Amino acid sequence: MTEDVAVNEGRSEPEEGTRNSPAIKITDLSLGYRDNPEALIDISLAIPERSVTAIIGASGCGKSTLLRCLNRMNDLIDGVNYEGQILFGSENILSPRTNVTALRRQIGMVFQKPNPFPKSIFENVAYGLKLSGIKSRRIIEELVEQALRSAALWDEVKDRLDDSALKLSQGQQQRLVIARAIALEPKVLLLDEPASSLDPISTLRIEELIYELKHSLTIIIVTHNMQQAARVSDFTAFMNGGRLIEFGPTEDVFTFPKSRETEDYITGRYG
Amino acid sequence: MVADSEKIVLSGTQRQLTGSRRERLRSLAMIGLSASMVTSIILVASGLFLLLLTSSLSWLLGHVGTENATWSEKLYQLIFTGTELGYGVSAIFPAVLGTLALVILMTAFVAPLGVATALYLTEYARPTWYTKLIRISITNLAGVPAIIYGVFGLGFFVYGIGGQVDQLFFGDQLPNPTFGTPGLLWAALTMALLNLPVVIVAVTEGLDALPGDLREASVALGATHGETVFKAVLPAAMPSVFTGLILATARAAGEVAPLLLVGAVKFAPALPFSDRLPFIELEQKFMHVGFQLFDAVLFNRIGPGDVGWIASVALILVLLISILNLFAIAFRAVILGRQEPANPF
Ligand SMILES: Nc1ncnc2c1ncn2[C@@H]1O[C@H](COP(=O)(O)OP(=O)(O)O)[C@@H](O)[C@H]1O
Ligand SMILES: [Mg+2]
Numbered sequence: 001m002t003e004d005v006a007v008n009e010g011r012s013e014p015e016e017g018t019r020n021s022p023a024i025k026i027t028d029l030s031l032g033y034r035d036n037p038e039a040l041i042d043i044s045l046a047i048p049e050r051s052v053t054a055i056i057g058a059s060g061c062g063k064s065t066l067l068r069c070l071n072r073m074n075d076l077i078d079g080v081n082y083e084g085q086i087l088f089g090s091e092n093i094l095s096p097r098t099n100v101t102a103l104r105r106q107i108g109m110v111f112q113k114p115n116p117f118p119k120s121i122f123e124n125v126a127y128g129l130k131l132s133g134i135k136s137r138r139i140i141e142e143l144v145e146q147a148l149r150s151a152a153l154w155d156e157v158k159d160r161l162d163d164s165a166l167k168l169s170q171g172q173q174q175r176l177v178i179a180r181a182i183a184l185e186p187k188v189l190l191l192d193e194p195a196s197s198l199d200p201i202s203t204l205r206i207e208e209l210i211y212e213l214k215h216s217l218t219i220i221i222v223t224h225n226m227q228q229a230a231r232v233s234d235f236t237a238f239m240n241g242g243r244l245i246e247f248g249p250t251e252d253v254f255t256f257p258k259s260r261e262t263e264d265y266i267t268g269r270y271g
Numbered sequence: 272m273v274a275d276s277e278k279i280v281l282s283g284t285q286r287q288l289t290g291s292r293r294e295r296l297r298s299l300a301m302i303g304l305s306a307s308m309v310t311s312i313i314l315v316a317s318g319l320f321l322l323l324l325t326s327s328l329s330w331l332l333g334h335v336g337t338e339n340a341t342w343s344e345k346l347y348q349l350i351f352t353g354t355e356l357g358y359g360v361s362a363i364f365p366a367v368l369g370t371l372a373l374v375i376l377m378t379a380f381v382a383p384l385g386v387a388t389a390l391y392l393t394e395y396a397r398p399t400w401y402t403k404l405i406r407i408s409i410t411n412l413a414g415v416p417a418i419i420y421g422v423f424g425l426g427f428f429v430y431g432i433g434g435q436v437d438q439l440f441f442g443d444q445l446p447n448p449t450f451g452t453p454g455l456l457w458a459a460l461t462m463a464l465l466n467l468p469v470v471i472v473a474v475t476e477g478l479d480a481l482p483g484d485l486r487e488a489s490v491a492l493g494a495t496h497g498e499t500v501f502k503a504v505l506p507a508a509m510p511s512v513f514t515g516l517i518l519a520t521a522r523a524a525g526e527v528a529p530l531l532l533v534g535a536v537k538f539a540p541a542l543p544f545s546d547r548l549p550f551i552e553l554e555q556k557f558m559h560v561g562f563q564l565f566d567a568v569l570f571n572r573i574g575p576g577d578v579g580w581i582a583s584v585a586l587i588l589v590l591l592i593s594i595l596n597l598f599a600i601a602f603r604a605v606i607l608g609r610q611e612p613a614n615p616f
Contacts, residue, residue, distance in 0.1 A: 073491060105493035115484040118507045120609065127502070128492035164609055180492065 023049035034079030054233035108181030114173035116165035151179035171202025330579020369557035376459035385470030421529030424461030470515035477511020
């Protein structure tokens with residue numbers, strides 16, 4: 001992990017990010033729900049690795065749907081059909097042959113509302129590790145500590161690892177959920193409005209955390225908050241009505257949007 | 272008219288209540304109603320308990336008829352020797368053990384079966400009209416009179432399965448039945464069947480009440496459906512499993528009607544537990560506190576002077592059920608304590 005950081009620092013600052021090779025390459029992705037056949041329309045997008053990509057857009061434009069394609073969470077919904085290609089390394093995520101459980105260990109996800117299990121803090125973080133087949137208690141303990149440290153939660157919980165996770169504050173719960181996801185050392189972390197149910201201070205801590213984590217991971221974050229997108233992301237994708245309208249380095253998208261729709265949305269002249 | 276009275280009552284706080292005034296009033300009324308219901312239930316329950324306690328104590332401490340025994344002698348006789356009192360009641364102690372054996376065996380059957388069925392219905396079966404129909408039917412089964420289960424148990428378990436078992440494995444003992452006669456195993460199975468709908472409904476409701484994002488959280492960490500069900504969903508629903516078992520325990524200890532047919536007796540030849548595997552005498556008849564009470568009242572010529580010792584038996588039954596329930600409640604509290612921020616009590 002430390003190696004990765006060193007490599008990353010030598011190679012890319014946010015403004016140079018375009019040089020990063022893509023972690024995920026989406027080509028002509030379309031998706032329909034049973035009662036909404038055009039939830040995503042022909043989306044093509046290459047998400048640079050070890051950087052933060054923000055997805056912005058009005059409610060219902062398909063941000064969550066797009067995110068949930070990347071770890072095949074949409075498979076849980078009856079009557080979903082999709083076509084297109086999502087390359088992750090050399091693998092097509094959307095292929096029926098994809099091992100989805102292995103995929104989800106590599107592409108972690110954090111949801112809008114903190115959703116820890118009604119188990120202890122330790123068991124929450126250990127959950128995925130145990131499922132991945134690690135048996136040694138000692139190794140699990142080490143990895144749990146490491147994940148909690150990475151999620152900037154260790155100091156707050158190290159003396160009460162056996163307490164119920166539901167005793168934590170909302171902000172702590174959301175960092176716990178992030179720890180739970182990064183314990184599996186995923187390559188990509190999907191965050192679906194991770195701070196929208198948090199107070200400003202907890203939000204700030206999540207943003208700091210995102211800033212730390214992007215040295216070792218590719219992060220894709222859906223957010224409603226323009227300032228947040230501007231603060232945390234290196235790249236921004238703007239969506240509207242199931243289509244990708246604009247994608248580029250965050251600075252460009254916010255200062256010189258190419259599309260009128262993007263400009264209206266960013267300047268708040270939208271809906 | 273209702274609106275008018277609301278206005279009068281609320282004129283002082285109207286500003287705050289505009290908009291959802293009616294709803295708030297309604298929920299206030301609901302709270303008031305349920306509070307008064309809870310109060311009356313507590314009153315009735317403690318009234319019953321006090322009645323039992325006073326009659327029991329006055330029998331223990333007083334002098335009824337020609338009796339000269341001290342309270343401790345009476346208590347000893349009631350619990351360990353029974354008949355020496357001449358009341359025609361058998362000793363309480365073997366009946367308490369019999370009740371315990373029945374509850375334990377019944378739980379061993381109903382818990383896995385009930386949980387598996389509830390998990391299947393909520394986590395595996397597709398939510399079609401057929402699944403809904405099955406769910407409704409199960410809820411209705413909870414309302415079938417207990418005696419019907421007794422009749423079924425006698426016909427199906429005792430004579431049906433028991434008869435077959437005897438023919439296959441105990442042929443040398445026939446025509447004396449071994450399993451083809453009422454006994455603890457069949458009684459436990461009958462009670463398990465009787466309680467199955469209760470447990471299924473309790474667990475199903477618990478599963479339905481879990482937040483949907485619990486399942487998403489698990490799946491997103493690379494869990495298969497089965498892993499999600501057994502490592503995330505079921506542990507989270509354990510309190511409702513215990514709720515179901517609490518209800519089942521109370522019924523198994525208190526419901527006499529089906530036991531009349533499938534194995535409870537006034538005098539059992541031996542205690543239901545043994546020191547050999549499986550430690551429970553599966554094929555034996557057994558004694559049961561609820562049955563004893565029933566027998567005492569129905570098959571003895573009792574007069575006003577007998578109320579005292581009958582109340583004592585009743586009190587012991589109530590205490591037994593309470594203790595069993597306390598165990599289950601304590602278990603549930605421990606689990607809840609691990610899950611919830613708030614102390615359940
Ligand atoms: N499970 C679903 N079934 C049917 N339609 C859905 C489902 N989830 C989302 N949609 C629809 O798809 C569109 C995109 O939704 P979503 O991706 O959640 O939007 P966003 O996250 O941008 O607010 C919306 O019109 C929404 O109503
Ligand atoms: Mg969304």
